[in-house]
Amino acid sequence: MSNSQAPSGILGMIAGLQDLQTYREQNWEGSFPDYLELVRTRPSITRNAYQRLYDLILSFGTEQYTEYKKSIIRYKFFDDPMDNGKDAVFGIDVHLMKLLNTLKSAALGLGPEKRVILLHGPVGSAKSSIVRLFKKGVEWYSRQPEGALYTFSWVLPSGEVVPSPLHEEPLRLIPLEMRKVVLEELNKTARTTAGASRYRIDIEGDLDPVSRFMFREQMKDCGGDWLQMIQRIRVRRLLLSEKDRVGIGTFQPKDEKNQDSTELTGDINYRRIAELGSDSDPRAFNFDGEFCVANRGIIEFVEMLKLDVAFLYDLLGASQEHVIKPKKFAQTVIDEVIIGHTNEPEYKRLQSNEFMEALRDRTIKVDVPYITKWSDEAKIYRRDFNKQRLSAGQRTIAPHTLEMAAMWAVLTRLEDPKKANLSILQKLKLYDGRTLPGYTEDNVKELRKTAVREALDGISPRYVQDKISNALVRDTGAPSINAFMVLNELEGGLKNHSLINDEDRKKRYRELIGVVKKEYEDIVKNEVQKAIASDENAIMRLCGNYIDNVKAFTQKERVKNAFTGGYDEPDERLMRSIEEKIDIPVSRKEDFRRELMNYIGALAIDGKQFNFRMNERLYHALELKLFEDQKDSIKLSSLVSQVVDPETQAKIDVVKQRLIDQYGYDDYSATDVLHYVASIFARGDAKE
Ligand SMILES: Nc1ncnc2c1ncn2[C@@H]1O[C@H](COP(=O)(O)OP(=O)(O)O)[C@@H](O)[C@H]1O
Ligand SMILES: [Mg+2]
Known part of the structure; x- marks a missing residue:
């Protein structure tokens, strides 16, 4: 940060100190005994990768709500608070809860940590987004004081520095035979410190091959004195970073020939062999395989089931045993979250395969379906195309445009209701939390239950995103795009949609475009009507006029004519023209009028005065009447x-x-x- 821009005075000092503090913390270096002291005061720094991820997610807190009488937890982490909501995942809370339960039991060491977590769902259902959030989160957390973690390097008397290639936890330097006692002692004090962690301190596995080699050599050099040897260790804070390839790995299937296990575990460095003069020196090995890179953090397997089956077996083995086997070296224990994802078609392709048995056994499948709640789907496009994102001079987006696109997307994912008197649009609204006469929460739950493929088929958000973009850049001369333009774009794109080659389905999707257009028409018609009628004074006058007449009618009196000063019969035509707007039949008009007068009378006793907003139905009737009167004058x-x-x-x-x-x-x-x-x-x- 440049000094010239820093605030002056005490505030400036504090700002300066804070940065310095963070910098110092993030670049902390110390001896092994210093590190033991850190562990004593903050045992949570020894958490494993699953524990870290789980705690990270919990650290942002939760919200609770009920849906269909079930209590649902929303983890605020999925709003992406680290990055202004950029990668937020909306709407699929029930499934995210299942994912979180898996992570929780992995953090507690109950089994899932020995499996590959496999996100499974249709294309564009947020699988990659979820993993992206995890990776971003893990990176972010390592930079926070509460997410700090550490690793070490060997600093030899010659000055040579050899870092642990897998950036391992320093406690692994404690020889296996001593660990039990040391752990007992560490855990005893850990319980009583303020920074107590919810997990026991544990040290899993031996050192990586390089460190093991160094350990042996240095012990020899120190005449077997561990205390002297450990002085050659420099512990440092470890900052995970995808860009720097530390603690975050991604593995993507390329062509089959390329699927070589060295991509995962690393390979021999022949030049180093020449330098070191031996091919059994682990320092002649590049621990740059994706599993090595991702140690202490998270590894993502993109489209996992596209990998060669033989290769997959290796991968599943690795996760089960928590070890990788670099060429020519002993197995090495790894500590990282292993998460993969797969599209439904890929998964189905393997369904008949006998390999599926093995796969099911070693993976935990978590379903990630599409959103079926309209308002949640709309959040995606509002996030992607909000005003801030659209640059200056770009076309604007008219109200309802994104919502109508979202409505269509959700409609394509719904199964036709089996009840004859329920339209698919009504079903969408029920799912969105609206009420319909005759439908209880239980009915809606039942509707969801009876639909089998719902949220697994249909249009993906990615398609909709692309078409909205198209509509935005299409040069039509209009400075703003509206729902029709986007709906036309969505419809037009169906012709060439690579994933839908079923004509019946295309036809259905086109029909649904029609349903949405009709709904849009109703919405804007209503809005314009309201805008025309939203003349407060005019409504108030009309309301006063109506009530005067109703009063005269119920009390069998006449109404004073402000113009002539005389008295007239109540204006039946006026009253009816309003009441008809809300479908009050002639047979019910007296009741309606009497109820209204009773209500006004009761208010008057309390010293209150009636106003048209107090009666929703009447308000609406007045609006419609006013619109009718003004439509012609406008x-x-x-x-x-x-x-x-x-x-x-x-x-x-x-x-x-x-x-x-x-x-x-x-x-x-x-x-x-x-x-x-x-x-x-x-x-x-x-x-x-
Ligand atoms: N539930 C959701 N919440 C937020 N965005 C979503 C959701 N589902 C899909 N998206 C958006 O759709 C696009 C595709 O998502 P992506 O994670 O790449 O899907 P997948 O990996 O499942 O194919 C992304 O822009 C993503 O933000
Ligand atoms: Mg993806």
Whole structure:
């Protein structure tokens, strides 16, 4: 950080000190006894890779909510707080809970740590995103004080420095035969310190081949005195980093010829052999295989089942035994989270294979399905295409555009409801938490249960992301894109969709585009209606007028005419024109009016005055009535003809401004949507 920009005064001093503190902590170096002291005060620094990952996730806290009467835990870690939500995973909490349970029992050493965790699901279901979050998290955690971990180097009297190639835990330098006693002692004090960890301190396995070799040589040199030998050890803080290839590895299947176990374990370095004069010197081995790189952290197997079967056996063996076997060397114990992922088609391909037995035995499969909750799916696209991400000068996105794309994506994943009177759109809304008369939570749960392939088939978010991008860059001259443009893009892309070659399915997806367009039409129509009718004063006047008439009607009186000063019969036509808007039949009108008056009367006793917001139904009826009255005066339909007189234009501008202020439109998209709704009404008028 440059000094010239640092704040001055005490604040500046504190800022400077803080950075220095972090820097010092992250670059901590000390002797082996110093390290033992660290372990005494903060036993958690000795946690293994699974314990670290699990604690990292827990460290961000949880939220609890109920869905279908089941209590669900949301781990806030999956909101990606480390990186402003960039890789957040939404919506699949039930499955993430299962994943977390697996990690928990791995952290407790109950078995899963000896398996490969295999994320399984359709393409684009967030498998890679989950692993990316883990890798990012593990890297981040190693930089925090509470996530610190350590490793060591040999510093020889000659000045030569030989780091542990697998950046192992320094406690492994304690000879196997002494460990039991030492661990007992360490654990005794560990319990009583403030930094107590929820795990016992444990040291698993022998040193890596290089360190074992060095250990032997240096012991010889020190005449067998471990205390003297250990002075040649320099312990240091270990910062994991994917870029630096420390503690985070990725293995990706290439072509089959390339699948050589050295890619995982490392290879002989022939030049070093020449220098050292022996091929059995472990220092002549490059421990740069992916398993070595990832030690202490996490290794990801991308599209794991695309790997050659023979090769997979090696990998599964490695995870089961926790050891790798570098060429010509003894087995080496590793400490890393092993996680792979596979698409459903790959998994199915192997289903008939006898290899599947072995695979099932050695992996823990965690399903990662698509999102089926509309509002969660919309979060993906809002994150990807939010205002901050769209650069200045780029086209804007009209309200509902991303939501409609999300609606279609979710619809393609739902199975048709078996109940005849339930539409697929209604089912989507039920899943989204809306209520429908006649449907209880239990019914919805039942709906979910009876659908077999739901959330495993359908459109992937990646397809939708690509099509939204296309719509954004397509040069149409419009400064803003709307739902129709995106829906058309989504529909058009189906022709060449590489993963859907089933014509029936394409047809169904196209029909669903139609369902979404219809829904969109309803939404914007409603919004424009509300914008036109959202003249508070006008509604208030209409409401007052209605109530005066209702009062006169129920009390069999007349209404004072403000204009003539005389008294008139209650205006039945006015009252009915409002009541009809909310489907109150003539036979029910008296009850409705009487209930309303009773309510107003009760309010008056409490000294309160009625206002139209207190009765949702009446409010809606008033809005619709007002819209009907104003529609003609605004001459919405004249918008379509492009010739608008100034007076009408002024009225339209007011409505447009309401769309901008209340519904999030910008100038262009508001005009756009007004034109569209006008055209709907024009069609409607023509029909009449
Ligand atoms: N549940 C989800 N939450 C957030 N984003 C998701 C979710 N499912 C898919 N995505 C998004 O879809 C895209 C594809 O996800 P990815 O993790 O690469 O899928 P996979 O590895 O399963 O094929 C990514 O941009 C990802 O952010
Ligand atoms: Mg992937």
